[in-house]
Amino acid sequence: MLRSITRFLRDEEGATAIEYGIIAGLMAIVLVAAFSKTTGIGLALTNMFTAIAGKLPSTL
Numbered sequence: 001m002l003r004s005i006t007r008f009l010r011d012e013e014g015a016t017a018i019e020y021g022i023i024a025g026l027m028a029i030v031l032v033a034a035f036s037k038t039t040g041i042g043l044a045l046t047n048m049f050t051a052i053a054g055k056l057p058s059t060l
Contacts, residue, residue, distance in 0.1 A: 035042040 034040045035045075037043065037046050
């Protein structure tokens, strides 16, 4: 029993998957913040598309 617990504590197989999950979660947070409509790239894209839409002729 003690041997199996020791082996379990030394096993690092699942650590890589957890690390990749943490990295993916942090990247998602950064991307959401960067592409937000109120800051960063998202604000620049919103302003650019609004300017383009204002220059297009209205067909309705």
